[in-house]
Amino acid sequence: MEDIHISPETVGEAGVENEVLVVPEALDEIFRNKDLVVKEPFTVHYVVEREKDSEDIHVGVDVQGEIETFCARCLETMTYPVDLHLETSYMPASPEMSKNLEEERTSSATGYYRKTIRLGDYIASELVLALPLRFICDEQCKGLCPECGANLNREECRCGGKPVDPRLQKLSELKEKIRKE
Ligand SMILES: [Zn+2]
Ligand SMILES: [Zn+2]
Structure with a gap:
């Protein structure tokens, strides 16, 4: 997912909309958990908009896919659907900020950019945070x-x-x- 980059220069008034597929191998790299198996690519759909007369960029992202894993209570295999909606803004970075701008984030709502927005890095970290600590096949699972x-x-x-x-x-x-x- 590292290669999902946006050049703010190319985002005009009308905004940019795009959809990319993220292959299972790339998702394995992100999850780093052999109990989580991805068989089909995830869909990442994003809409990038520039705030009027501003350098601030707003991004809305939808991530959809499925993870095969097992239930922490009954140990049966199960499919966990991923349906994640993210909203974030990017502001121009100040010169004293480090090279890794994802690390400069103080909240998931505001990030920073220099030449490009590294959207993939943001999506990857939010995706990991969104996963439950324990996967349960059903709330009623006995x-x-x-x-x-x-x-x-x-x-x-x-x-x-x-x-x-x-x-x-x-x-x-x-x-x-x-x-x-
Ligand atoms: Zn269960
Ligand atoms: Zn018993």
């Missing part, structure tokens, strides 16, 4: 029985799923203690 490992979405579990009675647990701990003393 997960696996912690006792016998049965998938509780599909079957009644073999052990009855009853957690050990805390009072019995205490009693057995006590017995254990007595035996040791």
Whole structure:
């Protein structure tokens, strides 16, 4: 995605609109997580507009695609749809800013540019931030029985799923203690 660049000079009153495909290999580079598999290219659609009589550039981005992964509760494979909308503005960088202007960002809403806007870098970092920490196949997913490992979405579990009675647990701990003393 590094190659999605915009030259603000070329953005006139009418703005610029474009759509690019990002190949799975490039997305693997961004996610750096072998549990996330991308099979089809992602679509990145963006609209660039110049604010009237200004050097500020506004960009709207839509990213769409699918990630194959597995549910953190039931461990079944699942498809996670990516449908991300981003809005950001770019202002001319001041001379004392570093070469890596993405690092100069203080919020996702405002970035900086010199000759070109490195839109791909911004999209890549926002994409990573937008991913959930844990992928869940369904909010209602019941997960696996912690006792016998049965998938509780599909079957009644073999052990009855009853957690050990805390009072019995205490009693057995006590017995254990007595035996040791
Ligand atoms: Zn699940
Ligand atoms: Zn069970």
